[in-house]
Amino acid sequence: MEITDLTPAELRVWRAFPLNKGVDLRENADDDPADGASWGPGRTIRAEVLRALLLDGPATGGEVPGLKLTGARITGRLDLMYGTAEHAVRLRSCHFERPPNLYGARMRALVLTDSVLPGLTAGTLRVDIVLRMTGCRITGPVRLAGAQLSGALFLDGAVLGAPGAQGDPPPGPDREGSGERPEPVLQLNHATVGTDVWATGLTAHGRVRMDGATVGGLVNLDDAELRDPGGLALEAETLSVGTDLRAARLRARGMVNLSGATIPRRLVLSSARLSNPAGQALRASVSTIGELWLRGTAPVQGTVNLRGAQLDLLEVTPEVWPERVRLDGLTYRRLTPHLPAERRLPLLEREETGHLPYSYEQLATAYRTAGDEAGARTVQLAKLRRHRRALPPYARFWGYLQDVTVGYGFRPMRAGGWLLMLLLAGTLVFAGEHPRPLKADEAPDFNPLFYTLDLLLPVIGFGQEAAFAPEGAYQWLAYLLVVTGWILATTTAAGITRALSRQ
Incomplete structure (x- = not known):
């Protein structure tokens, strides 16, 4: 030019x-x-x-x-x-x-x-x-x-x-293409x-x-x-x-x-x-x-x-999440702000693909990382309760029993409460009505407290249960205490074993 x-x-x-x-x-x-x-x-x-x-x-x-x-x-x-x-x-x-x-x-x-x-x-x-x-x-x-x-x-x-x-x-x-977008x-x-x-x-x-x-x-x-x-x-x-x-x-x-x-x-x-x-x-x-x-x-x-x-930190409040989420395989180490586990759990119900055990495990791990063992146990308990919905009737019944008694092992104090209540009831009943001794000349002195403990605890013996035989309605009470003791013992053992295996 x-x-x-x-x-x-x-x-x-x-x-x-x-x-x-x-x-x-x-x-x-x-x-x-x-x-x-x-x-x-x-x-x-x-x-x-x-x-x-x-x-x-x-x-x-x-x-x-x-x-x-x-x-x-x-x-x-x-x-x-x-x-x-x-x-x-x-x-x-x-x-x-x-x-x-x-x-x-x-x-x-x-x-x-x-x-x-x-x-x-x-x-x-x-x-x-x-x-x-x-x-x-x-x-x-x-x-x-x-x-x-x-x-x-x-x-x-x-x-x-x-x-x-x-x-x-x-x-x-540089052409974008001929698609519809x-x-x-x-x-x-x-x-x-x-x-x-x-x-x-x-x-x-x-x-x-x-x-x-x-x-x-x-x-x-x-x-x-x-x-x-x-x-x-x-x-x-x-x-x-x-x-x-x-x-x-x-x-x-x-x-x-x-x-x-x-x-x-x-x-x-x-x-x-x-x-x-x-x-x-x-x-x-x-x-x-x-x-x-x-x-x-x-x-x-x-x-x-x-x-x-894969995240190191996820900072979010429950109100942010929509009604539909996809969290399968999401990994995070820390979760803030720290809130009660009960506020975080509803999110896991919104997963589009249904029950995802890993999401519960991940949430429990985050609470454990924060030093909140109680929150971690709450999440683990919620996972088992949700899993129970997919089980056949007999398995659901056993699950309900474990939940009510010991919270699947994550609420061990419940077993202690049940045992204490049954021990008190049995002690009061048998204190008012002593069972008949099987061999009067060989039987020890009857003790209603240790007799009830003998019925409730299947692995401990004080010599009372084998020496006395209740009759009538008291016999049925003794059967109830024996069965209840076995249920509490096995559910507690199953829960403790489950918790230890995760550790």
Whole structure:
């Protein structure tokens, strides 16, 4: 392009480029780039001029060139497909007529802060320093699949997509496919980000896709709003982050899918609102997470699926859980806040696949880790009671008997209470009516207390039971004490054996 072809506005940009100086075409500091279609020639820059600058622009000895433009209307398509821009590109508060095509390009830095774009095609883009789209409004899809960003990606305050807007189709290698699902408004699938993804306050009208992405630092979605009702608000299967995934006060309409994700420190969903009533609202199955925070989160609308997930800490109150959960194989070491076991147990009744003994064992282990043995026993007892429902009638009867007498061995004091009550009753009855001695000249002195103990305790003998024979109703009382003693002894032994085997 010859320099004589440039308009006055383009000439200013051309001359500023080799000196890395900024050109601000705004009439007022608060000009809205959304109105850029009406900006006149004094604020219009052709995309082909910017392309020429970035690929083969002038240079001045001793200076580092760079494009620094604010408040411009950029007409045509900025096409740097497979190109290399060795200079920083800063296009702030600009209005783009067409989506830039940066597919396969390599750039030092790209800053689009507060700009308005109809889309961005940048699959497999390589950026050495930073990609900044803070405050951008992009109505079409942002295609960054397979991008390699050595530094950070900034999307804080950006608004992506619009209800019903799909944008232009991408070129061949970056095509989403011909399925029925709308194209994601943000495509970071299989991208690599060297440091952080900073997207606080992001608003996405459509699916955000991050499956297979690798982020060296944290992903920050605090105060973000992701809207894909009935679909996938956040698709991040096998996402790998270096530290945290923060999403405090997140508002998600549609599934948040973190299946298979690796988050070594914290997944923060504190005070979030997750809604997908017809399906799964949160899916983090077979994921590996250091700490999952659901502190202050509103009751989840939709299923929570944590099957096979591995957590060190699970922080959640019972009120957060929805009516349907999938917890088979969920492993966690600590559970906070510490609450009575009776408040945690109703959750295990909501498992969609029915009774899962492992879920009870895991909850009991968490209470035992916290030093609450009483809570652990309560959970174990609840597990056996639920299992009893599936047993045949005779086994259920035996289970009820063990439950009433000794609480399946987890309430051993009950056996002591029953024995003490029967001992007192037997002692009072036989104190008033001594049984007849079998051999009067050989029988010891009758003692109602030890005679009752002889009847109740099958493994201890005081010589009283064998020396005396009650008659009539008293004989039936003796039989009752013998049978009751055997039942208490065997159920106690079974319960103790069960408890010891778990230890």
